[in-house]
Amino acid sequence: MQRWTPQLSSTLGIVYETEHFLSAEQIYKKLLQKEENVGIATVYRNLKKLIGLGLISEVTWKDEKYYTRHPFSNAFFICEKCGKMLRIDIPLADQNYLSKEVGLHIKRWKMSFEGVCEECERCI
Structure with missing residues (x-):
């Protein structure tokens, strides 16, 4: 069972409040703007968890991964x-x-x- 942390919740919130795709770095910067106490490694771990839970989707373009809310048509x-x-x-x-x-x-x-x-x- 996944532990639901405040950082995990904040990461999900950033992805769901944005209409377009975001990179992990963009998500990290938005979290910092909200004065969230989170490191970039935690953002990557949380994104992986959220994909595993089926809550967000990942797309790769030009060797960069981008994230968006799920479900989306792919x-x-x-x-x-x-x-x-x-x-x-x-x-x-x-x-x-x-x-x-x-x-x-x-x-x-x-x-x-x-x-x-x-x-x-x-x-x-």
């Missing part, structure tokens, strides 16, 4: 110009149907799109 867009990451809600086929059709047990999936966001497109 589809996301990354702007190649500014690096902004956006969640995308795409209606996809039911995982149970796909598992039966393909004959595999699908535990998780990710779909990423890369391009230029609307703001960067206006600047071109």
